[in-house]
Amino acid sequence: MDTSGISEIQNAFDDAVKTVADKKSLQDLKIEYLGKKGKVTGLMKEMKNLSNEDRPAYGAAVNEVRSHITSVIEEKETALANEALEARLKEETIDVSLPGRTFRLGSPHPLSRTIEDIEDFFIGLGYEIAEGYEVETDYFNFEALNLPKSHPARDMQDSFYFSEDILLRTHTSPVQARTMQARKGQGPVKVICPGKVYRRDSDDATHSHQFTQIEGLVVDRNIHMSDLKGTLELFAKEMFGPDREIRLRPSYFPFTEPSVEVDISCFKCKGAGCNVCKRSGWIEILGSGMVHPNVLEMAGFDPDEYSGFAFGMGPDRIAMLKYGIEDIRNFYTNDLRFINQFKAMEDGGDQSESI
Template identity: 50%
Template sequence: MDKQFEEWHTEIMQQIHAAQTLSELQSLRSHWLGRRGIITLAMKGLSSLSIEERRSQGQQLNALRETVLDLLTSRQQEMEMAEETTQLQREQFDMTLPGSWPQTGLLHPITRTRRFIEDVFLRMGFSLEYGPEIEHEWYNFEALNMPANHPARDMQDSFFINVPGMVLRTHTSPVQIRAMKKYQGRLPVRIIAPGRAFRRDDDATHVPMFFQVEGLVIDHGITLADLKGTLTTMAQELLGTDIRTRFRPSYFPFTEPSVEMDVTCASCGGTGCRVCKGTGWVEILGSGMVHPVVLTNGGYDPSQVSGFAFGLGIERLAMRIFGIDDLRLLYQNDMQFLSQFQSYIGRPIL
């Protein structure tokens, strides 16, 4: 072997043996075999030699290169194995250490309340219907007897999007029209429509994004007595037979006559507090007999059939069931707050 190559071989052996870390080994690899390494540049310089010298030195350089690669690879494997052994010795498993319990998940109080409501109405013969959250203004307003520039729209501050005629639905009531269109005049209609709605409200009993359950019944001879009986049964199933309720006259453009249903405030038990604004009552839903215009827009003849509808706020009902005094707490994702309802057994939550 050429004397220069023998010196390189000896030097490489010494350097690889002296290397103590993988980073030092990588530096040696770059120094000798990298793009500008000593052996690499020597191989590039073979082109300036004669054919005989090129053949002789080329064979020696290739042999040296292969030897260096083998030495580097072997030394790297030794270092990695030694490092792994050291780490295993340092991280021995201690059987005496106490174990850790995995954190148990749970359904959000709003989801649990929604499932409870659905169970109650499904047992009463209702079916589930759903509608889009980005709704056309015709379904959200016009079809529900709220034409453009109608003052009733001021009651529902809306989030509009950059698509003409489309809005984040302000209530789940548009599902009434979609359900009537789906049934195409068939009777009876008994549906509930759970889902999200959006309004620019934010206080102890209102949030910009909230959940509702819309209810609709259409058939021959439906009266306000059917509405009151259904909602009273629902309240007793959800809140207990000792719950106090009251119905107050109200106004909704899509029902006539219209009533609001209140239940005893969960925070003060009816004595008056900031949640119920000192009245002792908290409104949980609005309802009434379906307006003839709405029936007509849905494809039904108001002279032949009648119906009632209601919109139930799930958050307010969850506040009543779980004893929460501020609706906004439900949306702060505070696990310490939410976890207190994990073992809740006051009512049979599904």
């Protein structure tokens, strides 16, 4: 029996496997020798031409070559995998001596910062923060604040109504009304009410259909207009500088009597007149007044025993004045070029230039 062909195939494989350098080439070599039409498989087909006496020895020789090739291929697969892993580790080596990646820190949104500053000031005076519903009833949004259905100030075009009795709140005053009712006629009440409000308004540089508002309420025995003036004077100095002065101008609000508009002396021109104060030397910042007896009575407080004051301001306007922002829409566009300027301010930049 001639087995030289078997030895030649094994020798040819051993020579070929030495030149294999990647997984694909090894797979091609495996198919060439062990596939259905491979060289080793072809050797088995020759057994039909052998005598019965020669077949066992021939079959054993072919199986020995098959086992040898299979073993070498498995070893080569392991070797190639290890080489690939080592190469990858070398390419992806981390240099632990390099400095770590830096992460840019953001800064509070100017509107959020202003609201927090206002809240911190009033909390320092002993006020509580009260929050309420943005979808309100007509009663708490208007009627409980001395605005009956026939009142001329209740123009439906100024409000977003869901139904005759449900609407998006037009101010945070309903929170005051609900807070007073929850106290069941027992003072003192000392709260500020921050939140979003909604009115039908055209979007321009100074108006928006959605904006923020902070209202304050104090109800107790022996509360006077002088308490309101002193509180707002402290607030103006805290927000705009110790040299600020305020003035009170008579005004009208249905839920306060008497009512006043509050102006601060212009922080840019010091009262001389400029573009910020429209050449008047004063800037209007909020409305306020003494709580109307009807509002106290509807909330369960005896107006002969209790009195109070209330005020309302727009943090948007406070922020625009404080940081020199000319367009209210900048607060709501999420433009990083605008917001990033306030990080520079935190780092010591100038806050006086218009943004």
